[in-house]
Amino acid sequence: MTLTDPDSGPDQRRPASPPRRARLPWWAKVTGVLAVLVALVLVGSRLSLLPGLDDVFGEETHDRSGPALLKSIQDMSRYEAASGNFQVVVDLEKDAKFLPDAIRGTRTLYVGAGTVGAYVDLGKVGEGQVTVNEDRTAATLRLPHARLGKPALDADRSYAVSKERGLLDRLGDLFSDNPADERAVNRLAARHIGEAAEESELAVRAEKNTTSMLQGLLRSLGFKEVTVHYGQGDGER
Numbered sequence: 001m002t003l004t005d006p007d008s009g010p011d012q013r014r015p016a017s018p019p020r021r022a023r024l025p026w027w028a029k030v031t032g033v034l035a036v037l038v039a040l041v042l043v044g045s046r047l048s049l050l051p052g053l054d055d056v057f058g059e060e061t062h063d064r065s066g067p068a069l070l071k072s073i074q075d076m077s078r079y080e081a082a083s084g085n086f087q088v089v090v091d092l093e094k095d096a097k098f099l100p101d102a103i104r105g106t107r108t109l110y111v112g113a114g115t116v117g118a119y120v121d122l123g124k125v126g127e128g129q130v131t132v133n134e135d136r137t138a139a140t141l142r143l144p145h146a147r148l149g150k151p152a153l154d155a156d157r158s159y160a161v162s163k164e165r166g167l168l169d170r171l172g173d174l175f176s177d178n179p180a181d182e183r184a185v186n187r188l189a190a191r192h193i194g195e196a197a198e199e200s201e202l203a204v205r206a207e208k209n210t211t212s213m214l215q216g217l218l219r220s221l222g223f224k225e226v227t228v229h230y231g232q233g234d235g236e237r
Contacts, residue, residue, distance in 0.1 A: 077123025079213070081146065081206035086193040087113045087157075090185050106163070110182070112189025113157035116197035117149040118206035138225040139218055145230050146206035151193040153186060160185070 093107040129142040207230050215226040
């Protein structure tokens, strides 16, 4: 004997029940909670919202460098008479011929600061270039012109203002051993600083300071008149 619903017709069907949602496994829930906690900790430490996290997640620096080795010693006969401080802004751009800058190309804005020294090489002074009168009251010295040393960049005062790289260059940095290589801008900054030193009066100042030093030294030894000429001993006649 079959019981039927008198109100239900042959064309009426019961609505289908909604499908059940698949439950996440326990390990997925734990992983999600841990990811949220880590994100909160990182954001809180970056924004200083959670005090004390720097002691737990702060970075530590360990210097495991080996001892410095002495490679050579050179005897110096130069009198460093002057030094100039220089600063230059380097704008170095490298483009690809047939690709837009967004794909391939770099542009670096770099501030380079360094010093250039000026010296007189007293080691090139021979016996015939120093003359003294009979009563040893007057001396004449003929010295080579002052020269400029190589520019020395100051790492503490040099820095990159901005770096723009194309997509291919960014991908290449991922597989590079030295992704932030700044040797090109360093060499360019050193070259510009050297050119600026040559156009300055740094060498002239070095000769004046050398003259003052020698006059003070020889006068303390009893010489009353000390004359210094430049241009001898460095190929000039």
